Amino acid sequence: MAVxxxxxxxxxxxxxxxxxxxxxxxxxAVDIQEExxxxxxxxxxxxxxxxxxxxxxxxNTVEQRLPLECAWRRVYNESERSRRNPLHRALAE
Numbered sequence: 001m002a003v004x005x006x007x008x009x010x011x012x013x014x015x016x017x018x019x020x021x022x023x024x025x026x027x028x029a030v031d032i033q034e035e036x037x038x039x040x041x042x043x044x045x046x047x048x049x050x051x052x053x054x055x056x057x058x059x060n061t062v063e064q065r066l067p068l069e070c071a072w073r074r075v076y077n078e079s080e081r082s083r084r085n086p087l088h089r090a091l092a093e
Contacts (some may be wrong), residue, residue, distance in 0.1 A: 004027070005029050009055075010043065030059060040054055
């Protein structure tokens with residue numbers, strides 16, 4: 001099974017997904033920050049997880065590179081723009 005963690009950050013969700021899909025599965029950890037993906041790679045190595053594949057880029061630019069059976073997870077970050085978003089405010093309440 002191949003899944004994607006969109007907005008992976010430091011990999012909290014990616015690690016959980018990697019354990020769930022097992023060694024035969026793949027987790028595509030997508031993030032726009034190279035530093036976050038570097039932290040994620042270090043964390044995965046420390047935990048012995050070899051099924052996390054970091055992907056640098058925005059969801060709109062990497063979509064064609066990922067397998068069609070991926071599960072997408074959309075996240076809202078803590079930027080000023082997202083805080084003004086009504087959905088973000090509703091989720092925060």
